[in-house]
Amino acid sequence: MGMGLIDNLISTARRRSPWLLHFDCGSCNGCDIETLACLTPVYDVERFGVVNVGNPKHADILLVTGTVNLRNREVLAVLFEQIPEPKVVVAIGACGLSGGIFREAPNVVGGVDKVIPVDVYVPGCPARPEAIIDGVVLALEKFREKSKGKGEGK
Amino acid sequence: MMKTTALALAVLCAAVLLGGLLSGIDRRLTARLQSRQGPPLIQPFLDVIKLMAKERMVTNPWQAFSPVASLAAAAVALVLFALQGDLLVILFVHMVGGVFLVLGAMASPSPYSQTASQRELWQMLSCETLLFLIAGALYLTTGSFRLSELSALPEPLLYRLPLLFAAFFFALTVKMRKSPFDLAGCHHAHQELVRGVFTEYVGPYLGLLEIAHWLEVMLYLAICSLFWATDAKGMILLPLAVFFAVIVLDNVAARLTWRWMLGWGWGASFILSAFNLFWLKG
Numbered sequence: 207m208g209m210g211l212i213d214n215l216i217s218t219a220r221r222r223s224p225w226l227l228h229f230d231c232g233s234c235n236g237c238d239i240e241t242l243a244c245l246t247p248v249y250d251v252e253r254f255g256v257v258n259v260g261n262p263k264h265a266d267i268l269l270v271t272g273t274v275n276l277r278n279r280e281v282l283a284v285l286f287e288q289i290p291e292p293k294v295v296v297a298i299g300a301c302g303l304s305g306g307i308f309r310e311a312p313n314v315v316g317g318v319d320k321v322i323p324v325d326v327y328v329p330g331c332p333a334r335p336e337a338i339i340d341g342v343v344l345a346l347e348k349f350r351e352k353s354k355g356k357g358e359g360k
Numbered sequence: 361m362m363k364t365t366a367l368a369l370a371v372l373c374a375a376v377l378l379g380g381l382l383s384g385i386d387r388r389l390t391a392r393l394q395s396r397q398g399p400p401l402i403q404p405f406l407d408v409i410k411l412m413a414k415e416r417m418v419t420n421p422w423q424a425f426s427p428v429a430s431l432a433a434a435a436v437a438l439v440l441f442a443l444q445g446d447l448l449v450i451l452f453v454h455m456v457g458g459v460f461l462v463l464g465a466m467a468s469p470s471p472y473s474q475t476a477s478q479r480e481l482w483q484m485l486s487c488e489t490l491l492f493l494i495a496g497a498l499y500l501t502t503g504s505f506r507l508s509e510l511s512a513l514p515e516p517l518l519y520r521l522p523l524l525f526a527a528f529f530f531a532l533t534v535k536m537r538k539s540p541f542d543l544a545g546c547h548h549a550h551q552e553l554v555r556g557v558f559t560e561y562v563g564p565y566l567g568l569l570e571i572a573h574w575l576e577v578m579l580y581l582a583i584c585s586l587f588w589a590t591d592a593k594g595m596i597l598l599p600l601a602v603f604f605a606v607i608v609l610d611n612v613a614a615r616l617t618w619r620w621m622l623g624w625g626w627g628a629s630f631i632l633s634a635f636n637l638f639w640l641k642g
Contacts, residue, residue, distance in 0.1 A: 219409035250396040252387075255403050261554045263417065263562045266410070290415035290563050 220266070220292070221346045223255040227265035229285055231318065233272025236332035237299035241269060243335045251339060262288035267345050268322075269338075273301040273308045274315040286322040292352050294325040294345040299333045306331065364443065371442040372435055372575075379574025380404045382581075386547075386607055393611045408570050414563030419468055423561060426464025427568035433457030434575035441582050444508040447495040451488070454579060457572060458484050461557055468560040476556035480544035482618045486625025487531040493633045494528060494583065497521050500640050510589040518587040518598070523636035525587055527629035532602065534621065535580050537573075538610035541621050 230238050244251045245258055259265050262285045274282060286295065297318040300306035305316040318324050325348045328341035384401035391398025418424050437454035440446075458480070465477040495505055501520060502509035510517070518525055534541040545556025553559070561569055581599035588594030 215409060216413040219406045220413070223403070223406040223410040247394065247396045250391070250398075252391060252399050253397050255399050255406060259555070261559055263560065264555065264558075264566065266414075288417075290417050292414075 217350060220349050224266045224342065224346060224349075225257045225259045225264055226267050226269055226342070227259055227262050227285065227289065228269045228271070229282065231270050231272040231274050231278055231282055231302065233299065233301060237271035237302070237330075240332045240335050241271065241298065241338055244339055249335050249339065251342070256342065262286075263290065265289050266293060266349075267342060268293065268295045269298055269342075270295065270302050270318045270324075271298045273305045273311075274318055274321055275311075275313045276315060277313070279315055279321045282318070282321050292349060294348045294352070295322055296326040296328060296338075296341045296345050297324045298328045298330075298338060298341065300329065300331040303327050303329060367442060368439040371439055375438055375575050375578040376571060379571075379578045380408070382577065382603065383547075383574060389604075389607050390611055393608070404570070404574075408567045411567030411570070412564050416564055417562040418565075419560070422467035423464045423565060426460040426467075427561060427565040427572065429460040430457040430464075431568050431572040431575070433460065434572045434579065438575050438579050438582070441507065441579060444506065446505045447498055447507060447583075448492070448505045450579075451491050451495060454576065455484070455488060457576065461569065461572075464565075465557040465560060470560050472553045472555075473557065473560045476544045476553045476559065479553075479618055480557050482622065483534050483541070483544050486622050487534050490527050490531045490625065490629055490633060491583070493630075493637065494521075494524060494586075497524055497633075497637060497640060498586070500637065507586065510586060513590055516588040516590050516594060520640055521587065521636055523632040523639075527633045527636075528584065528587075529602065529605070530624055530629045532580055532584070533606055533609060534625070536577055536606055538606050540609070540613040540616040541624075542610075542615060543618055543621060546615075 228238070228241055242258075243249060244256075262268075266289070268286060268289060270282065286293075295318065297303055301308060302318050305311075305314050308314045309316060315321065326341045326345045328337050330337055333341075381401060381404075383404040384399070387403060388398040388401060416424075433453055433456040437450050437457070440450045440453065462477045462480050462484075465473045465480070468474075497517075497520075498507075498510070499505055501513065501517065530541075533539075537544070537546050539546070543556075545553070545558050558566060558569060581603060584599040584602050585595040588598045
């Protein structure tokens with residue numbers, strides 16, 4: 207009973223305090239502008255406890271925009287590795303999903319999921335702020351699923 | 361003994377709750393000043409609970425030990441204050457917390473953490489003298505460093521120490537990590553050094569430091585209340601007024617460089633305090 211209460215508290219805190227790390231993996235800046243728009247007074251995602259951190263070590267959710275190429279796939283992998291568990295990854299925009307119009311370029315690896323596991327895909331070119339917020343909310347649900355899965359595993 | 365332990369525990373619980381709530385008020389007020397709605401008041405508690413449940417990542421054992429030492433120092437200083445102890449001892453104990461914060465940050469080769477540690481040392485250098493001058497002023501007025509002597513004063517200390525209070529306000533903006541002197545790590549997500557001294561602290565360790573910061577802010581506000589120690593209303597209203605002034609200043613001011621901070625700390629504030637102390641003596 208006591209443990210259940212603590213687990214509930216932690217699960218609530220996780221859902222209501224997601225700190226985002228935003229990584230531009232070679233995007234045209236369209237999706238980045240829309241991502242940052244979420245933090246402006248119009249959308250103000252801090253209402254939901256969202257903070258845009260510049261540090262993988264403090265992040266819970268990794269937002270990736272743009273195509274992955276041969277140069278930055280290492281960086282993406284290292285950033286993912288530096289985020290402490292539990293973490294989820296949200297790929298944003300056509301490029302982040304599949305490589306977009308750049309998918310056939312010789313230096314392009316493809317979508318984000320070629321390098322790290324992606325939990326939520328947010329389509330669009332660029333993705334709208336509403337869609338990105340929706341993606342983050344879906345990611346929060348993934349948090350719950352992940353911690354549940356862990357509990358059953360024990 | 362039992363009574364003292366109970367008092368210490370009660371003070372610590374109250375300080376954590378109040379400190380977290382003040383932090384929540386701070387975030388909400390800041391959001392309102394930027395015409396946003398802002399997070400709920402309990403947001404800082406949610407953040408800390410979440411951080412406590414994150415994975416532990418340590419690149420150097422000092423990063424695990426320092427937050428605990430820092431929190432312990434802040435807690436001991438606050439309890440000593442509640443027991444109406446010696447202000448000099450309180451200031452020394454609270455300084456230990458700052459030193460450990462820097463030690464842990466310096467234990468990582470990260471350039472952000474390193475640079476911010478240097479800045480944190482500059483911050484301590486420019487502020488601690490002022491805090492000790494307050495202890496000196498306490499001695500000059502009551503003949504003792506003990507806080508218990510203060511309530512016997514006929515009029516609030518603020519009437520005798522207005523210039524020193526102005527200098528203390530400067531120290532408060534530095535210690536509360538607010539603009540224009542939030543050089544070593546502020547509470548806003550982005551700054552030029554990522555999160556400054558906090559950059560390399562992960563999950564639970566960051567959570568402990570956050571609680572330590574709440575306790576420290578409560579300690580500074582408690583020191584602020586000393587300036588009006590003669591009646592209860594003033595003891596509550598003065599720190600609250602100062603707290604809101606610091607937040608408003610945080611929102612209207614840009615970050616200054618460490619040279620400016622040193623100029624203010626050792627130049628303007630030091631001259632003001634020294635002048636006030638001579639006046640007090642004369």
